[in-house]
Amino acid sequence: xxxxxxxxxxxxxxxxxxxxxxxxxxxxxxxxxxxxxxxxxxxxxxxxxxxxxxxxxxxxxxxxxxxxxxxxxxxxxx
Numbered sequence: 001x002x003x004x005x006x007x008x009x010x011x012x013x014x015x016x017x018x019x020x021x022x023x024x025x026x027x028x029x030x031x032x033x034x035x036x037x038x039x040x041x042x043x044x045x046x047x048x049x050x051x052x053x054x055x056x057x058x059x060x061x062x063x064x065x066x067x068x069x070x071x072x073x074x075x076x077x078x
Contacts, residue, residue: 006033038074045070 016029026032049066053059059066 042070042074045074 016026016032019032020026020029024032026035046067049070053066061069
């Protein structure tokens with residue numbers, strides 16, 4: 001796994017630290033940041049699919065099928 005150093009403003013550092021210390025589902029800030037990135041990647045993929053569908057004028061998939069397709073694709077890249 002890649003190791004990286006990131007500098008956060010005080011307010012942006014306080015929130016993830018509170019999530020970790022409050023007994024939330026994250027044991028450290030790295031877990032939380034990875035989860036935030038997964039959410040951002042998922043949103044980006046869904047938005048891309050929606051933009052493609054809008055440009056084509058239609059999509060034969062319903063919203064649930066599109067979501068499942070992206071969930072499967074994202075788990076392959078984790």
